[in-house]
Amino acid sequence: xxxxxxxxxxxxxxxxxxxxxxxxxxxxxxxxxxxxxxxxxxxxxxxxxxxxxxxxxxxxxxxxxxxxxxxxxxxxxxxxxxxxxxxxxxxxxxxxxxxxxxxxxxxxxxxxxxxxxxxxxxxxxxxxxxxxxxxxxxxxxxxxxxxxxxxxxxxxxxxxxxxxxxxxxxxxxxxxxxxxxxxxxxxxxxxxxxxxxxxxxxxxxxxxxxxxxxxxxxxxxxxxxxxxxxxxxxxxxxxxxxxxxxxxxxxxxxxxxxxxxxxxxxxxxxxxxxxxxxxxxxxxxxxxxxxxxxxxxxxxxxxxxxxxxxxxxxxxxxxxxxxxxxxxxxxxxxxxxxxxxxxxxxxxxxxxxxxxxxxxxxxxxxxxxxxxxxxxxxxxxxxxxxxxxxxxxxxxxxxxxxxxxxxxxxxxxxxxxxxxxxxxxxxxxxxxxxxxxxxxxxxxxxxxxxxxxxxxxxxxxx
Amino acid sequence: xxxxxxxxxxxxxxxxxxxxxxxxxxxxxxxxxxxxxxxxxxxxxxxxxxxxxxxxxxxxxxxxxxxxxxxxxxxxxxxxxxxxxxxxxxxxxxxxxxxxxxxxxxxxxxxxxxxxxxxxxxxxxxxxxxxxxxxxxxxxxxxxxxxxxxxxxxxxxxxxxxxxxxxxxxxxxxxxxxxxxxxxxxxxxxxxxxxxxxxxxxxxxxxxxxxxxxxxxxxxxxxxxxxxxxxxxxxxxxxxxxxxxxxxxxxxxxxxxxxxxxxxxxxxxxxxxxxxxxxxxxxxxxxxxxxxxxxxxxxxxxxxxxxxxxxxxxxxxxxxxxxxxxxxxxxxxxxxxxxxxxxxxxxxxxxxxxxxxxxxxxxxxxxxxxxxxxxxxxxxxxxxxxxxxxxxxxxxxxxxxxxxxxxxxxxxxxxxxxxxxxxxxxxxxxxxxxxxxxxxxxxxxxxxxxxxxxxxxxxxxx
Numbered sequence: 001x002x003x004x005x006x007x008x009x010x011x012x013x014x015x016x017x018x019x020x021x022x023x024x025x026x027x028x029x030x031x032x033x034x035x036x037x038x039x040x041x042x043x044x045x046x047x048x049x050x051x052x053x054x055x056x057x058x059x060x061x062x063x064x065x066x067x068x069x070x071x072x073x074x075x076x077x078x079x080x081x082x083x084x085x086x087x088x089x090x091x092x093x094x095x096x097x098x099x100x101x102x103x104x105x106x107x108x109x110x111x112x113x114x115x116x117x118x119x120x121x122x123x124x125x126x127x128x129x130x131x132x133x134x135x136x137x138x139x140x141x142x143x144x145x146x147x148x149x150x151x152x153x154x155x156x157x158x159x160x161x162x163x164x165x166x167x168x169x170x171x172x173x174x175x176x177x178x179x180x181x182x183x184x185x186x187x188x189x190x191x192x193x194x195x196x197x198x199x200x201x202x203x204x205x206x207x208x209x210x211x212x213x214x215x216x217x218x219x220x221x222x223x224x225x226x227x228x229x230x231x232x233x234x235x236x237x238x239x240x241x242x243x244x245x246x247x248x249x250x251x252x253x254x255x256x257x258x259x260x261x262x263x264x265x266x267x268x269x270x271x272x273x274x275x276x277x278x279x280x281x282x283x284x285x286x287x288x289x290x291x292x293x294x295x296x297x298x299x300x301x302x303x304x305x306x307x308x309x310x311x312x313x314x315x316x317x318x319x320x321x322x323x324x325x326x327x328x329x330x331x332x333x334x335x336x337x338x339x340x341x342x343x344x345x346x347x348x349x350x351x352x353x354x355x356x357x358x359x360x361x362x363x364x365x366x367x368x369x370x371x372x373x374x375x376x377x378x379x380x381x382x383x384x385x386x387x388x389x390x391x392x393x394x395x396x397x398x399x400x401x402x403x404x405x406x407x408x409x410x411x412x413x414x415x416x417x418x419x420x421x422x423x424x425x426x427x428x429x430x431x432x433x434x435x436x437x438x439x440x441x442x443x444x445x446x447x448x449x450x451x452x453x454x455x456x457x458x459x460x461x462x
Numbered sequence: 463x464x465x466x467x468x469x470x471x472x473x474x475x476x477x478x479x480x481x482x483x484x485x486x487x488x489x490x491x492x493x494x495x496x497x498x499x500x501x502x503x504x505x506x507x508x509x510x511x512x513x514x515x516x517x518x519x520x521x522x523x524x525x526x527x528x529x530x531x532x533x534x535x536x537x538x539x540x541x542x543x544x545x546x547x548x549x550x551x552x553x554x555x556x557x558x559x560x561x562x563x564x565x566x567x568x569x570x571x572x573x574x575x576x577x578x579x580x581x582x583x584x585x586x587x588x589x590x591x592x593x594x595x596x597x598x599x600x601x602x603x604x605x606x607x608x609x610x611x612x613x614x615x616x617x618x619x620x621x622x623x624x625x626x627x628x629x630x631x632x633x634x635x636x637x638x639x640x641x642x643x644x645x646x647x648x649x650x651x652x653x654x655x656x657x658x659x660x661x662x663x664x665x666x667x668x669x670x671x672x673x674x675x676x677x678x679x680x681x682x683x684x685x686x687x688x689x690x691x692x693x694x695x696x697x698x699x700x701x702x703x704x705x706x707x708x709x710x711x712x713x714x715x716x717x718x719x720x721x722x723x724x725x726x727x728x729x730x731x732x733x734x735x736x737x738x739x740x741x742x743x744x745x746x747x748x749x750x751x752x753x754x755x756x757x758x759x760x761x762x763x764x765x766x767x768x769x770x771x772x773x774x775x776x777x778x779x780x781x782x783x784x785x786x787x788x789x790x791x792x793x794x795x796x797x798x799x800x801x802x803x804x805x806x807x808x809x810x811x812x813x814x815x816x817x818x819x820x821x822x823x824x825x826x827x828x829x830x831x832x833x834x835x836x837x838x839x840x841x842x843x844x845x846x847x848x849x850x851x852x853x854x855x856x857x858x859x860x861x862x863x864x865x866x867x868x869x870x871x872x873x874x875x876x877x878x879x880x881x882x883x884x885x886x887x888x889x890x891x892x893x894x895x896x897x898x899x900x901x902x903x904x905x906x907x908x909x910x911x912x913x914x915x916x917x918x919x920x921x922x923x924x
Contacts (some may be wrong), residue, residue: 029848147845147848148847149846149847149850166771166773166843169845169847170884173847173884173885174885177885177886244776246780246783248779248780252776281777281907282883282905282906283905283907309626309632310626310714311626311629313714314715317710317711318706318711319743321709322708356488383610383628383635384611385491386609389486389491389609390486421744443745
């Protein structure tokens with residue numbers, strides 16, 4: 001199969017929803033979401049009962065669905081799936097997302113049923129995503145086979161590969177809250193056919209995808225995963241959360257997506273030998289992706305810190321040292337530039353502790369322009385009572401911290417992140433100041449961890 | 463000095479604010495905040511210019527302040543502080559919070575100035591908090607020497623000891639957002655007199671304080687800290703964020719609160735030899751305190767997990783194994799109890815993956831009542847589109863996840879935390895369901911880390 005074979009899953013011309021249901025339950029909302037996204041004229045509901053549903057007229061069988069249609073979403077009970085696949089193939093549809101559960105993940109008869117479906121797909125030359133998944137999202141095509149909220153369809157540059165449907169769906173629910181917007185998402189379920197390697201190759205060639213987040217319980221084919229990651233991860237970042245680190249975790253996995261996850265050391269070696277970036281936790285996956293999807297590559301590991309809180313500057317310095325970043329002394333030029341307009345009490349060193357002075361933006365610009373610094377972290381802190389008082393008298397966040405987004409635009413060459421600690425309204429203001437190209441964290445350590453991961457990735461590429 | 467000596471800082475009968483200012487700047491808002499908290503009749507502003515300020519009449523000198531007054535908050539420029547201390551002592555006030563900066567932390571003349579102030583205090587028998595701090599908060603007395611927002615004054619059971627004023631202030635800004643409410647807070651600054659050990663002893667004897675959070679850049683007296691922690695931390699949890707782990711961090715510290723932080727190994731040994739709990743990061747400090755301030759002690763290290771997402775159950779299991787918690791098989795009784803009303807596809811094991819079934823509360827109760835389980839983590843996940851659809855048709859969070867707060871009340875004996883992943887509105891609903899006694903986390907690993915820290919603490923106490 002060619003890469004364009006995968007493309008039909010994300011860019012179908014017309015879609016048949018086989019097993020469209022009239023009562024709330026799995027898949028009930030799919031027509032509602034596709035209508036919201038403008039698919040009324042390209043979506044065909046199929047159910048033997050016919051009639052009408054959500055204002056669509058329902059086709060009694062797939063054979064009756066009009067052209068153009070090149071993708072089927074199947075939500076019928078597991079037992080009916082092999083038969084439905086034959087009908088879908090008869091209609092000339094070669095791409096199918098099987099969302100139904102009750103296959104290999106339940107063991108016993110489910111395994112045989114999955115094998116029967118696989119046999120039909122192979123014989124009829126079909127490509128299958130699933131079963132036991134919720135399929136795909138493509139924000140640029142406004143296409144989705146899963147019930148997602150409006151905000152999840154705001155286009156972005158991050159793409160997601162997940163095994164579990166629920167996991168993929170909640171990622172779509174939460175990522176936009178962190179300023180992360182998605183290009184494409186796919187949930188693979190039991191991987192009867194299409195697997196993570198197919199998707200990595202597809203997304204590697206997808207211009208809209210700048211970084212790839214992947215949640216994996218186990219590789220379908222370890223050797224192929226290694227080859228694929230070796231190819232893909234050096235072209236664009238692949239951030240991986242791999243569960244089953246522990247024996248207890250592997251046992252829990254077996255009953256979930258029928259994955260054999262294998263010894264963790266093997267995966268660790270695969271990730272180390274490729275440029276894949278492993279996240280240690282769900283939070284870290286999100287943190288890292290926020291930085292990888294917006295920041296340029298650093299040329300080295302030297303971190304410049306500007307902070308309005310000495311304590312948080314120290315904590316960031318500790319975190320940097322613990323993870324292998326340097327916090328070098330300021331160059332003379334930068335020190336002079338910051339000191340020029342600084343109050344006498346200010347210690348002009350790295351971290352630059354500007355205290356309550358207005359030197360925050362001056363110091364940011366000095367460090368972003370300093371050849372002795374490879375990346376910059378700004379830590380914006382101000383007690384909220386004081387922030388509220390001064391903003392009520394006409395000051396703004398700009399008054400304190402400068403126009404961070406504009407500073408980013410003037411100095412686009414280095415990784416740059418902000419940490420804002422305190423009241424959520426304060427953090428929101430700092431987010432506004434910082435714009436979409438500067439990730440804002442709410443404590444210093446995650447920001448430092450993500451910058452360090454980017455540094456390791458950049459050094460792998462060199 | 464006796465413990466009641468410290469009490470005057472938190473429970474003064476009357477307060478003189480020396481150096482009250484009429485223009486915005488450091489300390490300007492203190493009278494405004496104290497008025498809001500009901501201190502109009504016990505607050506006396508002092509400034510040589512006299513006149514009126516914020517509707518208070520201003521005393522030209524401390525001598526003129528009427529009774530009762532037993533605490534002075536000093537915000538005059540550093541150079542005037544030694545003289546002001548003499549006047550305060552003449553007025554019979556023995557407790558002083560010096561908020562002014564410009565002492566040992568700036569080096570040079572500042573060191574001499576601090577020594578001069580210290581000499582006055584010692585000679586006149588005064589107790590001093592500061593300089594270079596923002597003093598104290600006592601929510602039950604509605605007293606504060608720092609400009610804090612209303613929400614920070616909602617009473618709770620956690621007390622805070624911090625060196626840096628800004629750090630303490632932003633903790634007060636953010637903690638209530640995590641459901642953490644404060645009893646008392648103190649920022650120590652340069653610790654000319656009162657230090658962390660005085661405060662640990664005071665809070666150890668304070669019935670309103672259930673757990674203590676401490677941010678330390680360096681101990682003033684390492685031997686005394688060890689003795690004090692040995693006494694205090696076995697009575698109530700002391701959670702410590704100690705910066706200066708790295709050489710780079712220690713250098714940054716020196717210029718901040720004039721602390722010599724010393725080798726990190728020494729602190730590590732002190733914490734290990736006492737029951738003090740060290741947090742590795744600011745986030746971890748907050749996470750841990752949320753669990754320590756609400757949860758009973760576990761009797762062992764066996765974690766039961768109930769989840770509506772298999773993936774997140776696996777991630778929680780991995781995190782538990784990595785940090786030394788067990789995820790043991792379910793007892794037969796619990797398994798039967800959960801299986802009784804469960805759909806056929808459900809794997810009744812630990813983690814209990816209830817999927818989209820209504821078995822979540824049943825499984826929680828089974829595990830909370832199971833003698834083979836020492837603590838319980840519930841992972842509540844539901845795609846937001848679906849949650850929004852069903853709640854719009856009259857279902858509630860209770861329908862899916864049960865009345866978590868009531869379950870907690872029925873089973874108060876074990877640590878119990880919830881993790882809710884997804885849309886912030888969904889997380890908010892789960893928070894409401896869970897009530898104030900069940901901390902809700904937004905990803906599984908922090909919840910597990912905090913439960914593990916509680917387990918280690920409990921085993922230290924045994």
